[in-house]
Amino acid sequence: MPPYAFFQNQFVPLSKAKIGIMTHAFHYGTACFEGIRGNWNPQEEQIYLFRCPEHYQRLLNSCKLLNIGLPCSIDELCQLTIELVQKSGYQEDVYIRPLAYKSSEALGVKLHDLEDAFLIMVTTFGPYLDATKGIKCSISSWRRIDDNMIPPRGKITGLYVNNALAKTEAIENGFDEAIMLTSDGHVSEGTGENIFLVIDGQLVTPSCYDRILMGITRDTVIQLARDELGIETLERHVDRSELYLAEECFLTGTAAHITPVLEIDRRKVGEGTIGKLTRELQKLYFDVECGKNKKYLHWCTPAYAKMVRA
């Protein structure tokens, strides 16, 4: 089965989903998107879409910021996503990319008086960062963009140039990922992940006013830590030097899952190994996102009708 896309209100083979070179979003970054994981559960022969309605709620918020109208409800968007995964027929982990964009073939820097369009594509997707071994990060020389420049709480395509500059700088300097600071020097986030620290046994993460995307994995970790481990998360400003002194550090994201950070700016975090709390959260999160922990099945939308083994 070829991979399909939902494009111009119908399901078409991915290879047939093309946009014109004058499309507004292509020139000016006037689009917003989501990343949703579909996690393959081999025992149940099922793909579970993780927190699908929450991703579409965030997409609708991003659309609001960009004056993009989406004529679909969250339920309809989830249903389209299910159909797309079914049509593509994958039996492995997938990554779903909904994207709403200014589709007019017109030049001119603006958000008004333009047509809007929406598409969804799905692709296979392996590990994004090495969550098994852990990674090395650097503090980026690129500052996180401010809310009154391009709001980082929206997943806006044009904004991701900020992230791409930071990511490439980190990779070219021999690190795996960048940690960005806000213009006033507080810790913000990774280029596609939120960041958590363990300080005096407590979880600490930058808050919504630190120019972060309000991550769905971040929210999942906060809930799992509280409800399963009895650990509250402090959402507050985080100073750069706290990164160097933390007992543990990890990144969270749909793509990155929970990725332990073992070094920052060539300084070891804690012992320079994966911390105890990070490991516990990784295990909990993995079982929850694959639909293995039945208590959290309400976060998992099955893509396939139940399969019966032959």
Ligand SMILES: Cc1ncc(COP(=O)(O)O)c(C=O)c1O
């Ligand atoms: C900049 C940024 N921060 C954080 C995240 C993590 O968000 P989520 O956990 O919802 O994937 C992402 C990924 O979407 C991101 O692009």
